[in-house]
Amino acid sequence: MKASVIIVSLLLGACTAAQRPELPADPYAIEADPRFIKTDRLGSRTCFTAKGSRWPDLLPRGALALAVGPYLEMDRRSQHRQDISQCRYSLMLLLLREDSMLPLTPDSEVYRFTWIPSFHANRSIRVARRGNVYSLHVKVEGKDEGALATDRRILLTPTQWQVLQQRLEQARFWSEVHFSSPLPYAYGDGATWLFEGGRNGRYRALDIHSPNRDGLAGPFYELGAFLLELSGIPMTEHTLY
Structure with missing residues (x-):
């Protein structure tokens, strides 16, 4: 019996080691090469680089088919660009010690706002409803690799959750978003505002590039700003971009 337990433990340990992400030494200087993205029989996708780094794609395939600009300009990404975007965002989420939002659990609703700026620390805010309990988990990237400057959980009130629902409705998050025009060009500096949601x-x-507060993307700006306010780490309009 003891021998069987030891063998099973070794096998489980080997499986865990095989699935452990091996993040790039300099994640901000490396973009995933879509030629090295593999999909297993269960549909799970893994990002690879030529230098041997690997990590899971935390977003389902096709989740980021659209590139969206500051005024809700839209452009349809090629599969190549989708793979690069999803692997890049997945890497940032892993550095924030986040995981995939899937699979969704019954009787729950969850949203995550990930702010990936050019000149400030990345941060993620995850809010969830499980039954009648509402919670928020905020994380801010630290200066040392793999460290977090902030890792805080708080409970939300039903009123705060209702206001969040209003913000989501104003942004038409679950509706077909009407974009203003084709995305005219690629943006460089600024910030990626990645919104995810799961319910029913x-x-x-x-993902929106630095949504303009006074334009059509204003409701998304207000949604992100509200989540930052809920987290207890508010930012001024001059810092939030």
């Missing part, structure tokens, strides 16, 4: 078995992701 449905998942949606949308």
Whole structure:
């Protein structure tokens, strides 16, 4: 019996080691090469680089088919660009010690706002409803690799959750978003605002480049700003971009 337990433990340990992400030494200087993205029989996707780093794609395939600009300009990404975007965002989420939002658990609703700026620390805010309990988990990237400057959980009130629902409705997060025009060009500096949501078995992701507060993307700006306010780490309009 003891021998059998030892063998099973070794096998489980080997499986865990095989699945452990091996993040790039300099994640900000490396983009995933889509030629090295592999999909297993269960549909799980793994990102690889030529230098041997590997990590899971935390977003379902096709989640980021659209690139969205500051005024809700839209452009449809090629599969090549989708793979690069999803692997890049997945890497940032892993550095924030986040995981995939899927699979969704019954009787729950969850949203995650990930702010990936050019000149400040990355941060993620995950809010969830499980039954009648509402919670928020905020994480801010630290200066040392793999460290977090902030890792805090707080409970939300039903009123705060209701206001969040209003913000989501104003942004038409779960509706077909009407974009203003084709995305005219690629943006450089700024910030990626990655919004994810899951409810009733449905998942949606949308990444917007520095949504303009006074334009059509204003409701998304207000949604992100509200989540930052809930987290207890508010930012001024001059810092939030």
